[in-house]
Amino acid sequence: MISADLVSLASKAILARLSERSLPVALVGLEEQYKKVLDLMRRTIEMGESNSCLLLGPRGTGKTMIVRQALLELEKQFQAPIINSGTETDTDGRKDFMVIHLNGMVQTDDRMALKEIMRQLSREGESEMGNTNTTFSDSLPSLLSFLKEGTRAQYPIIFILDEFDLFAQHTKQSLLYNLFDVAQSAEWPIAVIGLTCRLDALELLEKRVKSRFSHRHYYTYPPGTYHDYAEICQNALLLSSSDLEAEDVMAVDGMEEQKRTYVMEFNRRVKALFEDGGFSKVLQRIFDLMKDVRGFYRLCFGPVAELCQSNPYLQPSQFYESGLQQRVDNKTELLKGISLLELSLLIAIKHLVERETITFNFEMVYDEYKEFMDLAVVRGSSTHTLGGGSTEGVSLRLYKKAVALKAFEHLVEAELLRPTDAVGKGPKEYRMMRVMLDSSQISDVVLKHRDCPTVVARWASQR
Ligand SMILES: Nc1ncnc2c1ncn2[C@@H]1O[C@H](COP(=O)(O)OP(=O)(O)OP(=O)(O)O)[C@@H](O)[C@H]1O
Ligand SMILES: [Mg+2]
Structure with a gap:
């Protein structure tokens, strides 16, 4: 009998991937784009170069994951900003870079965007950032000069603008104008990275904004072949032993051994699942219809949530008709x-x-x-x-x-x-x-x- 704790850890780890809280184990077919984005950010941090780029691609094709993966990598290499803490923890208070995340769906005008920038900066120790009642174009330079006045050298800042196209709807596109202007004039090391599913996003930019953009852009595509699609889907379901790390559970005698056996057997069955005729047919149809990885993820929530001590493995039959029933929606x-x-x-x-x-x-x-x-x-x-x-x-x-x-x-x-x-x-x-x-x-x-x-x-x- 497999420990109920282990099964529950497995289910949680897979659900985290399906709900996109955790990163995929590999970015399939996106190596080139990943390298480009990572490189661009690294140059900003290492050499103080300013730059801007756009990642364009249909929904669910890995744009956000590329950026998250790249930031994770940079945080390993450099002194990462300390999130969720107002105080500096390292001895000389040195940070190599900062990241500001904005999302066009959340910050629907420039004022809100500016407020959010201030909030994130102050969360990382840069408090008392002037008042937010001034206009945007007044505030951004003062915000940057505030940083300059500090005793430290210039902090490179990486701006991530998710749902980038929505920022183009803001009055006068001030945020974009100012960010691109700073990036182009290189007065402050910043990288501006926009993510969007609108392939015509560039056309939405005003002339003065567009002319300040570097015009670097990279595309992401849905998996081109069924093979790649199945690989991404399978990766989401495979367990690694690091998925089942929990000190209290592992402290129990013999648990390490049990974990090893469980992970091996679980993965053997996941691989068998992908060889199963009925399952492959369902997967192939989803691929033909939408090529969207999230389409498959939706199908998995039920079976993965049902994992329990008496049913610790995924069964092909859970994915047959039930798969379609799960997405029952009245319309x-x-x-x-x-x-x-x-x-x-x-x-x-x-x-x-x-x-x-x-x-x-x-x-x-x-x-x-x-x-x-x-x-x-x-x-x-x-x-x-x-x-x-x-x-x-x-x-x-x-x-x-x-x-x-x-x-x-x-x-x-x-x-x-x-x-x-x-x-x-x-x-x-x-x-x-x-x-x-x-x-x-x-x-x-x-x-x-x-x-x-x-x-x-x-x-x-x-x-
Ligand atoms: N090529 C791929 N390799 C690995 N995982 C992928 C790939 N394409 C998509 N995914 C998975 O699909 C999910 C959606 O990806 P992501 O959130 O990056 O999409 P997105 O392009 O940002 O979509 P949106 O435009 O809706 O924000 C993630 O869980 C990701 O792991
Ligand atoms: Mg996204």
Whole structure:
């Protein structure tokens, strides 16, 4: 019998990775980007160079993890800032660098951002930073000169701006302007690192801001192959012996030995899980549909939380149907039974929304749908039946506009689409709509749909 404490430690360690509280054991396929970001920050700390860069990539592709991993590495090499402590603990009070974390979702205007900068600086020992009532452009230089006046040499500061694109919405983009200006003029060693999922983020910058940005940018991508995807997923579930460190538990006699055996057996079974046919099928489908690691993580929460003394290992069967049931959400449950045409329109909408076309009308959706169908017909075997007909059990055909409009109206009646204006004027084909589902919910509907042909599923997962 395995100690209940060990199982609970294992479950906690894996949940921490799934909920992104702890770092992944490896960054798969992101070595280049990681090196670049690490190098840039290191040069700021070591040589006082100022710099700026952007990390761009779709959601869940490792941007935040790259930065966290790099900071961890730097904290090992240099005198790290002492977080959560107002007092200096090292003898000469020396710190090699400071890190300021900002997030565009939290600091929604420059004033809040400035307050947060002050708060983080004072938390690290730099207290009494002037007052925050002055304007931003007044405050930042005084903030920096405050640091300069100190007895110590200039502290390199690393600014991490998560959800960078949202900072571009702040009035006059003062924060960005000032940060980039300091970085460019090199009067103070700072590194400004922006993370964003908007690939067009640079275009959002005002000219004067853009011209001060270094234009260094690196992209992150979703895992390109199923193999890489499975590796990232498997890494999240594998245990290492450092995952099960707890002094009180380990103090018990024979626990070290038991831990070794448990970790070995646990990992053997995780590897077997990934070889299991049923499990691989589920994983492959998630990969085809979204390529998002978080899609798999969501599936794992249940089985991992259920680990207990009587059930200390992950079982393939926990991931089969249960996997999909876990993500039950009323809207997607309702949608299980929609027609293929309605599903196709939803996928067309998903593509529009992913291209930042947040409001749309029927005509636009139909165009998108028709474009896919035309391509599919060209590739398909016959003019009207696709996806192998008999093997799929469903035939796919291009519906006329009038029929599609009816299906579209169904979606409106079900309140999955909602008009942007209260009173409908003009022909209904042109009425602007918004969709009430997000992309991943639409992916879920595709995943759950009983007879969705492969071509359509593939279309849904294209970006
Ligand atoms: N290539 C990869 N190697 C290892 N882990 C990865 C990789 N891609 C994604 N992940 C995992 O996916 C999760 C999400 O990554 P992360 O938080 O860095 O995404 P992000 O790009 O910052 O997304 P968002 O734009 O939503 O903030 C993390 O747990 C991370 O470990
Ligand atoms: Mg992130």
